[in-house]
Amino acid sequence: MSYIGSSLLQKLYFMKEYMLLIRNTSDSKASFTAEKHKEFVTACEIYIGKLIKGGNLIAAQPLIREGHIISGKPATWKNTPLDMSKDIQVGYYHILAKDMNEAIEIAKGNPEFEYTPGASAEIRPIKMKEEVTGFVYPKED
Numbered sequence: 001m002s003y004i005g006s007s008l009l010q011k012l013y014f015m016k017e018y019m020l021l022i023r024n025t026s027d028s029k030a031s032f033t034a035e036k037h038k039e040f041v042t043a044c045e046i047y048i049g050k051l052i053k054g055g056n057l058i059a060a061q062p063l064i065r066e067g068h069i070i071s072g073k074p075a076t077w078k079n080t081p082l083d084m085s086k087d088i089q090v091g092y093y094h095i096l097a098k099d100m101n102e103a104i105e106i107a108k109g110n111p112e113f114e115y116t117p118g119a120s121a122e123i124r125p126i127k128m129k130e131e132v133t134g135f136v137y138p139k140e141d
Contacts, residue, residue, distance in 0.1 A: 015096035017058065017126040018103040020110070022091045026065045026084040028116040036115075043111035051095065056106060062091040087118070100125065 029037060044062075051057035065084065072078045082088055090112070097103035103123050112119040129136045 015056075015098055016103075017128065018095050018097055018100075019122075019124045019126055020093040020095060020103070020107045021089055021122040021124065022093070022110060022112050022119065023087045023122065024090045024112060024116055024119045025086075026082075026088050026090075028090075028118055032115075040111060040115045043114070047109060047111055050109070051093070051106070056095050056097065058094040058096060060091070060093040063089060065090065087120070094126075 029040065032040065048057060048060055051060070065082075065088065067082045069080045069082065070077060071080075093107075093110070095103065095106055097106055100123065103125075107121040107123050110119075110121060112121075127137065
Protein backbone atom coordinates (compact mmCIF):
# COMPACT_ATOMS: atom_id res chain seq x y z
CA MET A 1 0.00 0.00 0.00
CA SER A 2 1.30 3.45 -0.87
CA TYR A 3 1.32 6.33 1.60
CA ILE A 4 1.09 9.04 -1.05
CA GLY A 5 -1.29 11.81 0.01
CA SER A 6 -2.05 15.18 -1.60
CA SER A 7 0.75 17.03 0.27
CA LEU A 8 3.15 14.30 -0.74
CA LEU A 9 2.13 14.58 -4.40
CA GLN A 10 3.21 18.23 -4.32
CA LYS A 11 6.60 17.19 -2.96
CA LEU A 12 7.06 14.72 -5.83
CA TYR A 13 7.68 17.63 -8.21
CA PHE A 14 10.61 18.90 -6.14
CA MET A 15 11.98 15.75 -4.54
CA LYS A 16 13.81 12.71 -5.84
CA GLU A 17 12.99 9.11 -5.01
CA TYR A 18 15.47 6.93 -3.14
CA MET A 19 15.49 3.37 -1.93
CA LEU A 20 16.99 2.63 1.47
CA LEU A 21 17.95 -1.05 1.48
CA ILE A 22 18.45 -2.10 5.11
CA ARG A 23 20.89 -4.95 5.72
CA ASN A 24 21.78 -6.91 8.84
CA THR A 25 22.71 -10.40 9.94
CA SER A 26 19.74 -12.71 9.80
CA ASP A 27 19.97 -13.38 13.53
CA SER A 28 20.63 -9.77 14.57
CA LYS A 29 17.67 -9.76 16.94
CA ALA A 30 17.80 -13.40 18.09
CA SER A 31 19.06 -12.41 21.54
CA PHE A 32 16.28 -9.85 22.07
CA THR A 33 13.82 -10.53 24.85
CA ALA A 34 10.14 -10.19 23.90
CA GLU A 35 10.17 -6.78 25.61
CA LYS A 36 13.27 -5.60 23.71
CA HIS A 37 11.79 -6.82 20.40
CA LYS A 38 8.57 -4.90 21.09
CA GLU A 39 10.64 -1.81 21.95
CA PHE A 40 12.48 -2.14 18.60
CA VAL A 41 9.26 -2.58 16.60
CA THR A 42 7.72 0.44 18.35
CA ALA A 43 10.83 2.51 17.51
CA CYS A 44 10.40 1.47 13.84
CA GLU A 45 6.73 2.49 13.93
CA ILE A 46 7.70 5.90 15.36
CA TYR A 47 10.38 6.32 12.65
CA ILE A 48 7.85 5.45 9.94
CA GLY A 49 5.35 7.90 11.48
CA LYS A 50 7.94 10.70 11.34
CA LEU A 51 8.69 9.93 7.70
CA ILE A 52 4.96 9.99 6.86
CA LYS A 53 4.43 13.24 8.76
CA GLY A 54 7.41 14.84 7.01
CA GLY A 55 6.13 13.76 3.60
CA ASN A 56 9.19 11.60 2.95
CA LEU A 57 7.74 8.09 2.94
CA ILE A 58 6.32 6.36 -0.10
CA ALA A 59 6.49 2.79 1.27
CA ALA A 60 8.33 0.65 3.82
CA GLN A 61 8.29 -3.03 4.70
CA PRO A 62 10.44 -5.52 6.56
CA LEU A 63 11.39 -8.71 4.76
CA ILE A 64 10.94 -12.24 6.08
CA ARG A 65 14.31 -13.82 6.77
CA GLU A 66 14.07 -16.52 4.12
CA GLY A 67 14.27 -16.56 0.35
CA HIS A 68 16.22 -17.60 -2.71
CA ILE A 69 18.64 -16.08 -5.15
CA ILE A 70 18.22 -17.09 -8.77
CA SER A 71 20.79 -16.56 -11.50
CA GLY A 72 21.62 -17.82 -14.95
CA LYS A 73 19.22 -18.01 -17.87
CA PRO A 74 16.23 -20.16 -18.82
CA ALA A 75 18.22 -23.25 -19.78
CA THR A 76 20.61 -23.07 -16.82
CA TRP A 77 18.79 -21.49 -13.87
CA LYS A 78 20.59 -21.70 -10.54
CA ASN A 79 18.40 -21.46 -7.43
CA THR A 80 20.25 -20.91 -4.17
CA PRO A 81 18.62 -20.41 -0.75
CA LEU A 82 19.74 -17.24 1.04
CA ASP A 83 22.79 -17.83 3.21
CA MET A 84 21.49 -16.89 6.65
CA SER A 85 25.03 -16.79 8.06
CA LYS A 86 25.73 -13.65 6.02
CA ASP A 87 24.30 -10.15 5.96
CA ILE A 88 20.95 -10.08 4.19
CA GLN A 89 18.48 -7.41 3.20
CA VAL A 90 16.00 -7.19 6.10
CA GLY A 91 13.77 -4.40 4.80
CA TYR A 92 13.39 -1.36 2.60
CA TYR A 93 12.15 2.21 2.71
CA HIS A 94 11.06 3.96 -0.49
CA ILE A 95 11.49 7.64 0.32
CA LEU A 96 11.50 11.15 -1.07
CA ALA A 97 14.44 13.46 -0.40
CA LYS A 98 15.73 16.67 -2.00
CA ASP A 99 19.16 15.10 -2.61
CA MET A 100 21.48 12.25 -1.62
CA ASN A 101 22.64 14.07 1.52
CA GLU A 102 19.09 14.32 2.83
CA ALA A 103 18.45 10.66 1.94
CA ILE A 104 21.54 9.70 3.96
CA GLU A 105 20.36 11.74 6.95
CA ILE A 106 16.94 10.07 6.76
CA ALA A 107 18.62 6.64 6.68
CA LYS A 108 20.72 7.48 9.76
CA GLY A 109 17.51 7.84 11.79
CA ASN A 110 16.54 4.20 11.23
CA PRO A 111 16.25 2.32 14.57
CA GLU A 112 18.09 -0.68 13.09
CA PHE A 113 21.36 1.22 13.80
CA GLU A 114 20.49 1.91 17.43
CA TYR A 115 19.40 -1.64 18.24
CA THR A 116 21.85 -3.75 16.21
CA PRO A 117 25.52 -2.81 15.71
CA GLY A 118 25.89 -4.77 12.44
CA ALA A 119 23.20 -2.86 10.53
CA SER A 120 23.91 -1.04 7.29
CA ALA A 121 21.84 0.83 4.72
CA GLU A 122 22.43 1.08 1.00
CA ILE A 123 21.00 4.39 -0.26
CA ARG A 124 20.21 4.40 -3.97
CA PRO A 125 18.52 6.97 -6.22
CA ILE A 126 15.67 5.52 -8.25
CA LYS A 127 15.72 5.89 -12.02
CA MET A 128 12.39 7.22 -13.20
CA LYS A 129 13.04 7.38 -16.95
CA GLU A 130 15.37 5.85 -19.53
CA GLU A 131 17.31 8.63 -21.21
CA VAL A 132 18.00 6.66 -24.41
CA THR A 133 14.41 5.56 -25.14
CA GLY A 134 12.33 7.97 -23.06
CA PHE A 135 10.59 5.03 -21.38
CA VAL A 136 8.99 6.11 -18.08
CA TYR A 137 8.89 3.34 -15.51
CA PRO A 138 5.36 2.67 -14.21
CA LYS A 139 4.49 3.17 -10.58
CA GLU A 140 1.45 3.10 -8.37
CA ASP A 141 -0.45 6.40 -8.10
